[in-house]
Amino acid sequence: xxxxxxxxxxxxxxxxxxxxxxxxxxxxxxxxxxxxxxxxxxxxxxxxxxxxxxxxxxxxxxxxxxxxxxxxxxxxxxxxxxxxxxxxxxxxxxxxxxxxxxxxxxxxxxxxxxxxxxxxxxxxxxxxxxxxxxxxxxxxxxxxxxxxxxxxxxxxxxxxxxxxxxxxxxxx
Numbered sequence: 001x002x003x004x005x006x007x008x009x010x011x012x013x014x015x016x017x018x019x020x021x022x023x024x025x026x027x028x029x030x031x032x033x034x035x036x037x038x039x040x041x042x043x044x045x046x047x048x049x050x051x052x053x054x055x056x057x058x059x060x061x062x063x064x065x066x067x068x069x070x071x072x073x074x075x076x077x078x079x080x081x082x083x084x085x086x087x088x089x090x091x092x093x094x095x096x097x098x099x100x101x102x103x104x105x106x107x108x109x110x111x112x113x114x115x116x117x118x119x120x121x122x123x124x125x126x127x128x129x130x131x132x133x134x135x136x137x138x139x140x141x142x143x144x145x146x147x148x149x150x151x152x153x154x155x156x157x158x159x160x161x162x163x164x165x166x167x168x169x170x171x172x
Contacts, residue, residue, distance in 0.1 A: 007066045008163045014063075016155065020050030027060060028053040047129065058116055065109045072102035 014023040026048075028036075036053040039045040046052075051059060074086040076099040087095055123129045 005160070005163050005167050007063065007070055008167070009160050011063060011067075012159050012163065013156065016159070023056075023060075026051035026053070026056035028056060033057055041126075045127075055119065058112070058119065062109075062112050062116065065105060065112055068105045069102065069109055072098040072105065075099075076102045 013021055016022075019025055033053045033056075036046070040054070048055075074084045075090050075095050077083045077087055077092075077095050078099070083095075090098070120131050120135070123131050
């Protein structure tokens with residue numbers, strides 16, 4: 001249940017969280033993504049305090065894939081012992097179809113994660129920009145002073161509790 005809560009929390013936080021956490025900050029139009037990708041190997045490509053345009057779309061792809069994984073897993077079965085917590089709400093045929101989507105999406109999710117890890121390694125080796133520490137700590141060394149972009153910790157706790165309560169009500 002924790003994984004489901006984390007995905008839903010991240011989506012909610014994408015609308016109300018700190019500046020760099022918000023989708024509006026890092027989801028750019030396709031033209032901006034193409035321009036950024038074209039400049040990626042250039043020495044003077046623009047750095048971003050948060051997600052770059054390409055990384056923003058990567059995050060969306062990862063969240064969508066995680067939502068598909070969580071959603072289909074709720075109804076999936078293995079025909080032996082395990083059934084998702086909402087399995088009884090759908091027909092066996094529907095559950096089997098959702099199980100197939102669940103297994104296919106597992107491969108898609110692994111590819112997305114491998115691409116994400118490869119991008120982080122690319123930035124570390126080629127661009128000489130360590131993204132690992134900011135991914136863990138939420139803090140990035142920046143070349144100029146900027147206004148704090150942290151979200152409200154009390155709001156984060158409230159949202160996390162609400163998401164957990166909602167998940168509990170839906171599943172149990």
